[in-house]
Amino acid sequence: MAKKYLYSLLICLTLTIAIVPKVFSTTNSTCNYHPEAYEGLQLAQLSQELETTGLIGRIHGAAAESAMYVMSVREPNNFFSHREFSLLANEQNTIDTLNQLNRHDRVCIQGNIIENPSPQKHIAVSSIQIVEPWMQPEGFAPYERQAGIPAELKEQTSFIGKVHAIGAEGKILVVEYRDSVIPIYVKATEYTEGLYRGDIVKLAYQIQQRPQQPTHLQLDTTVEKPLAVLDAIASWHDRENTLTGNLVKFPRSPQLKFDVYAMEVDTMGIKRYFTLINFENMEEFQNIRLKLAKIWDENAANAVSGRNMLINPQVTIQAQGITNIVSTEQANPQILLDNAEQVQQLS
Numbered sequence: 001m002a003k004k005y006l007y008s009l010l011i012c013l014t015l016t017i018a019i020v021p022k023v024f025s026t027t028n029s030t031c032n033y034h035p036e037a038y039e040g041l042q043l044a045q046l047s048q049e050l051e052t053t054g055l056i057g058r059i060h061g062a063a064a065e066s067a068m069y070v071m072s073v074r075e076p077n078n079f080f081s082h083r084e085f086s087l088l089a090n091e092q093n094t095i096d097t098l099n100q101l102n103r104h105d106r107v108c109i110q111g112n113i114i115e116n117p118s119p120q121k122h123i124a125v126s127s128i129q130i131v132e133p134w135m136q137p138e139g140f141a142p143y144e145r146q147a148g149i150p151a152e153l154k155e156q157t158s159f160i161g162k163v164h165a166i167g168a169e170g171k172i173l174v175v176e177y178r179d180s181v182i183p184i185y186v187k188a189t190e191y192t193e194g195l196y197r198g199d200i201v202k203l204a205y206q207i208q209q210r211p212q213q214p215t216h217l218q219l220d221t222t223v224e225k226p227l228a229v230l231d232a233i234a235s236w237h238d239r240e241n242t243l244t245g246n247l248v249k250f251p252r253s254p255q256l257k258f259d260v261y262a263m264e265v266d267t268m269g270i271k272r273y274f275t276l277i278n279f280e281n282m283e284e285f286q287n288i289r290l291k292l293a294k295i296w297d298e299n300a301a302n303a304v305s306g307r308n309m310l311i312n313p314q315v316t317i318q319a320q321g322i323t324n325i326v327s328t329e330q331a332n333p334q335i336l337l338d339n340a341e342q343v344q345q346l347s
Contacts, residue, residue: 031108031129035076041083047113054108060084062101069098086122097128104134119168137251140305162270163199166328179307185218191227196328198233200270231267233333236323247315248273249296261292263317276319276343277334287340295345316346
């Protein structure tokens with residue numbers, strides 16, 4: 001099954017994205033891409049680029065209301081090898097530019113890596129250039145988040161959310177609460193060991209005093225059970241399911257060769273997104289995609305922007321297949337379909 005998962009990624013993800021060396025100029029500085037500096041994603045080499053001609057990558061996530069910005073840097077010719085950096089700024093012009101960022105924008109950053117206890121490195125940005133903005137799908141306004149860190153979190157000591165990211169052997173934990181993406185500071189990794197992206201969890205927390213922006217939480221290890229998994233996504237693996245939910249479209253992007261369709265599935269009031277895949281038979285996979293594209297196009301007037309996708313709240317589909325989850329960092333669980341007849345429009 002692991003081989004199947006890899007093959008599905010090879011289908012869905014753009015592996016030929018290697019950044020072509022280019023020079024981007026402004027009146028202030030010149031950004032140069034040196035592919036050899038990105039081989040192996042060694043921190044010393046990346047830091048050297050950052051402090052001289054600029055570090056080039058794409059924005060993974062940007063939330064101005066909570067001052068959270070994350071850039072992904074990838075190894076040349078190896079899409080699956082990447083490293084994420086949190087971006088921080090103090091100077092107003094730089095802050096203003098950060099506030100304009102959108103997911104997938106290609107940027108050139110100058111600055112320096114700062115020392116902090118997080119395993120995800122943070123960059124103090126001295127200058128930033130948007131060298132290749134990513135265009136929002138035509139006809140769709142950018143998604144507007146409901147809020148930054150919801151106010152009620154400052155009054156609570158626990159919440160139920162979904163694991164957005166897990167890494168560094170449990171030291172990196174990011175959890176979604178409503179439409180906020182919240183970093184959680186973890187020292188005691190025995191509580192995060194074995195987590196998967198997509199797990200529904202209840203966690204007890206304290207608000208860290210620093211940094212104040214963006215707000216960070218930390219696991220409250222003074223309670224008996226700081227983190228409990230309420231629904232493990234890995235338990236869905238290799239199970240036959242019939243699932244119902246709204247139709248979702250992940251448009252073609254630097255990470256996707258073509259539009260990918262999915263469905264929004266509600267579990268315990270938490271939304272998960274299951275991509276609809278067949279990688280045993282490319283002809284059948286094409287038939288599935290064409291069927292979903294037809295449903296989407298016929299109802300496109302009702303579609304709206306989501307946080308990182310488009311969704312049609314007026315279209316409900318049902319899919320019957322095998323759920324596939326084989327990696328702790330798998331972006332979305334999959335439903336493996338034999339043919340297009342296994343997915344139907346209900347409304």
